[in-house]
Amino acid sequence: MWIVEYRELIRILTVSDLKVKYQSSVLGFLWSLLNPLLMMLVLYLVFSNVFKFEDDSFALYLLIGIVAWRFLANGTMTSISAIVGRPSLVTKVYVPRQVLVLSTVLSSFTSSILEFSVLIPLLIFFGVDLSANVLFFPLIHLAFLGLVYGMSLVLSALYVYYRDLNQIWDVLLQAGFFLSPIVYPAEIVPDKYLAAYMLNPVTVTIEMYREALLYATAPSAADLAFVAAAAGAALLVGGAVFGRLEGRFAEEI
Amino acid sequence: MASRLSLPGIRQIGEIVNGTRDLGEEAVVVEGVSKRFRIPHERKSTFYDHLFGLARGGRYSYEVFSALEEVTFSVRRGETFGVIGPNGCGKSTLLKILAGVLRPDAGRVAIAGKVAPFLELGVGFHPELTAIENIRLYGAIMGLSRREVEGKREEILEFADLKRFENMKLKNFSSGMYVKLAFATAIEANPDILLVDEVLSVGDEAFQKKCAGKIEEIRRAGKTIVYVSHALASVRDLCERCILIDAGRVVALGEAERVVLEYRNLIEQIESENNKVKK
Numbered sequence: 001m002w003i004v005e006y007r008e009l010i011r012i013l014t015v016s017d018l019k020v021k022y023q024s025s026v027l028g029f030l031w032s033l034l035n036p037l038l039m040m041l042v043l044y045l046v047f048s049n050v051f052k053f054e055d056d057s058f059a060l061y062l063l064i065g066i067v068a069w070r071f072l073a074n075g076t077m078t079s080i081s082a083i084v085g086r087p088s089l090v091t092k093v094y095v096p097r098q099v100l101v102l103s104t105v106l107s108s109f110t111s112s113i114l115e116f117s118v119l120i121p122l123l124i125f126f127g128v129d130l131s132a133n134v135l136f137f138p139l140i141h142l143a144f145l146g147l148v149y150g151m152s153l154v155l156s157a158l159y160v161y162y163r164d165l166n167q168i169w170d171v172l173l174q175a176g177f178f179l180s181p182i183v184y185p186a187e188i189v190p191d192k193y194l195a196a197y198m199l200n201p202v203t204v205t206i207e208m209y210r211e212a213l214l215y216a217t218a219p220s221a222a223d224l225a226f227v228a229a230a231a232g233a234a235l236l237v238g239g240a241v242f243g244r245l246e247g248r249f250a251e252e253i
Numbered sequence: 254m255a256s257r258l259s260l261p262g263i264r265q266i267g268e269i270v271n272g273t274r275d276l277g278e279e280a281v282v283v284e285g286v287s288k289r290f291r292i293p294h295e296r297k298s299t300f301y302d303h304l305f306g307l308a309r310g311g312r313y314s315y316e317v318f319s320a321l322e323e324v325t326f327s328v329r330r331g332e333t334f335g336v337i338g339p340n341g342c343g344k345s346t347l348l349k350i351l352a353g354v355l356r357p358d359a360g361r362v363a364i365a366g367k368v369a370p371f372l373e374l375g376v377g378f379h380p381e382l383t384a385i386e387n388i389r390l391y392g393a394i395m396g397l398s399r400r401e402v403e404g405k406r407e408e409i410l411e412f413a414d415l416k417r418f419e420n421m422k423l424k425n426f427s428s429g430m431y432v433k434l435a436f437a438t439a440i441e442a443n444p445d446i447l448l449v450d451e452v453l454s455v456g457d458e459a460f461q462k463k464c465a466g467k468i469e470e471i472r473r474a475g476k477t478i479v480y481v482s483h484a485l486a487s488v489r490d491l492c493e494r495c496i497l498i499d500a501g502r503v504v505a506l507g508e509a510e511r512v513v514l515e516y517r518n519l520i521e522q523i524e525s526e527n528n529k530v531k532k
Contacts (some may be wrong), residue, residue: 008402009393016390084308092376094353094368095394223414250354251290 001130002096009095013103018110032111033118036066043183050182052205057214060126064213065182067115068206072148073173075108079152080159080166083249091250101156105149113141123213126224140208141221143227147201150234157245180206201230276365280446280477281328281351286360288321289344317403320346322358322501328494331475335509337485337516339523343501344481348372348448351479366445366477369395373450375435380424384415387423388438395442405441412463413437433460440467444479451484489513 005008022028040063048058082104089095114138123130159165180203181189189197198204205227208219276282293315295301321343328334336344349355350354350362352370370376377394378387388409392402410416413433423431449468472491482488488495488509495509497516505515 005396006393008397008399012386012390012393014524016379016382016386086377088373089394091349091354092373093366093370093394115523155421161302162303168300247356247363250349 002098002125003102004210006096006099010099010103010106013099013111016104017104021107036070036115039066039075047183051188057126057128058203060123060128060214061185061210062183064208064210065120065180066151067112067119069110069177069180069202069211070115071108071144072151072202073177074111075103075105075148076152076155076169077173078234079104079109079164080155080169082152082156083160084253089148090125090253094216096248097249098153098239101152101228101242102149105145105152108148109141109145116141130213133212133216133218136208136219136224138211139224140227141207143231143233144205146231147205147227147234150231150236150238153235153238153242155184156249157242157249160245161228176202180205182206193247201227207221254383276363278329279327280330280332280362280365281334282361282481283327283347283351284325284355284361286321286324286347286350286362287319288343288350288355288357289317290318290320292318299386312428320501321350321357321498324498324501324503326503328479329478330365333472333478333480333492334461335477335488335512336481336498337483337488337495337513338424338498338504339520342498343381344498345372345450346481347519348450348481349497350452351448364446367396367443368446368448369439369442369444370448371439371450372448374439378423378431378435381422383422384410384419384426384434385434387434391438392434392442395444398440402471405443409434409437409441412467414460429457440471444476447471448479448481450481485513485516525532 022032040059043062043066047062051058062223079101083090083097084102086100089100090097120130120134155165155169180200186197186203186207202221208223209229211217211219294472295302295306295314324347325344335346338344346355348370349372350357351364352368353370353371354370377390379390382390385406388406389402391397392405407416410419413430413436415430415434415437418426418430426434440470446476468478468491478491480488482493492509494507495512497505497512497519499519504519505512
C-alpha cells in the first residue's frame with residue numbers, strides 16, 4: 001500500500017507545506033486566524049439583523065460554519081494544483097502521485113484542526129456548555145477529510161488536462177458557500193426544497209459540527225452514516241478517476 | 254522469446270512492475286515496449302478551448318509521434334549497460350519508462366529492485382528548506398525510512414563538503430553547491446539499479462573525479478547501471494554491453510565495443526548522405 005510505503009514522504013511534504021504556509025513563525029499562524037475571524041465579523045454585522053436568533057450565539061454559529069467551510073475551500077483550492085505544481089516529482093522520478101494530493105489535503109486538514117482548536121476557547125469564553133459530545137468532533141472531521149480528499153483527487157487530475165478548472169471551481173465554491181447553511185440557519189430553507197437541500201453532504205457535515213460543538217447534542221447515527229457513505233463514495237470515485245487519468249500526467253505537464 | 258514471457262513478476266501489457274521482484278539473472282527486462290506521443294494540431298488545455306472548438310465544429314485531431322517501437326532487451330544483474338543513439342532517438346523516453354514516469358503503450362517492463370533515476374539532479378528539492386531538510390525529503394522520495402536517512406545524513410554532507418552549510422536554506426546555495434548536494438544525496442540512497450542520464454559532469458574537477466570514483470565503486474559493488482550518454486569513449490570503457498537506438502528502434506545490441514563501432518558507422522553514413530544532399 002502506497003500510504004504505508006511512502007508515509008515518510010507524505011509526512012515531510014505535509015510539514016514543509018505547513019512551514020511555507022506559516023512562514024515558520026507564530027505570527028504567520030496568527031495571520032491565518034485573522035482571516036476567518038474578520039470574515040465572521042463582517043458576516044455577523046450584515047446578517048445578524050436579517051435572521052433572528054433567540055440567544056446571542058449567531059457569531060459562534062457563523063464561525064463554526066466558516067471554519068468548517070474553510071477546510072473544504074482551502075483544501076480543494078490548494079490541492080487542485082498538487083500535481084501541476086510539482087512537475088519535477090511527476091516527470092523526473094516515480095512516486096505514487098496520490099502522495100502529492102494527500103499531503104496537500106493533510107496540510108489543510110492540520111490547519112483546520114488548529115483553527116478549530118482556537119475555536120474551543122472562544123466557545124467557552126462565550127459561555128457555551130461543552131459536553132462530552134465534543135468527542136464526536138474527530139469522527140466528523142475524519143469523514144469530512146475523506147470527502148475533501150476524494151474531491152481533490154478528481155480536481156487535481158482533471159486540472160492537468162483543463163487548466164481553467166481552478167477558475168471554474170472557484171465560482172462553484174462561491175455558489176456552494178451560499179448553498180450550505182453557513183450564514184443562515186437551515187430552517188429558512190422552504191420545506192419543499194429541504195429534502196434535496198439535505199442531500200448535500202457538506203450541509204449535513206456543517207450541521208453536525210454545530211450539534212457537537214455548539215448545541216451539546218450528539219449527531220444522529222443516520223447523519224453520521226450518510227456523511228461516512230458520501231466520503232466513501234468520494235474516495236472510490238476519486239481513486240477511479242485519478243487512476244484513469246494518471247497514465248499521461250508526465251506527458252501533459 | 255516464448256520462455257521470456259513466462260518470467261515471474263511480469264504484469265499486463267503497458268504496465269510497469271517496480272519494486273523488489275525476483276527476475277533471476279536479470280535486473281531489468283524490457284519486452285516489445287512501444288511509446289507513442291500525441292501531438293495535437295491545436296493545443297487545447299482548457300474547458301474553454303474544448304467548448305469553443307466544439308461550437309465551431311472542430312474535431313480533436315492530433316498526430317502520433319512514435320518515440321519507441323517494439324524495444325526489447327534485458328540487463329543482467331550487476332551489469333553496466335549503455336544506451337546510445339542520435340538526438341531524439343528515444344533514449345530519454347526509454348529511461349523515463351524505466352524510471353516509471355512514463356507508461357508504455359504496449360509491451361512489458363519488469364525491474365528487480367529499487368531504481369534511482371538520475372534523470373536530473375535535485376529532483377524534489379525545495380528552495381525554502383535547509384540542506385538537511387532537503388536530504389530528508391529526497392530520502393523519502395526514494396522510499397527510505399527516516400532511520401535510514403538519518404544514518405546517511407553525515408555521509409552525504411561529508412561527501413558533498415557541505416557540513417558547514419547544513420542549516421542554510423537551499424535558495425542561498427550557489428549552483429555548484431546545489432549540484433554537489435543533489436548528487437551526494439542521490440548516490441547515497443543505495444539503489445539496486447541506477448539510471449544515469451549524462452549528469453555525471455557536474456561540479457568542479459575535483460568533485461567530478463569523486464563522482465566518477467563513486468560510480469566505479471557502485472559498479473564494483475555489483476549494482477546494475479543503465480547509462481545513457483553521447484560520450485562514446487566513456488560508454489565503451491564503462492559498459493559491458495550496449496544498445497543502439499535509432500528513430501525509436503533497436504538497431505544493434507551486444508558488446509559495447511562492437512555497438513559503438515556500429516554507431517560510428519551510422520553517423521558517417523548520415524553525414525555522407527547529408528553531404529550528397531548539399532551537393
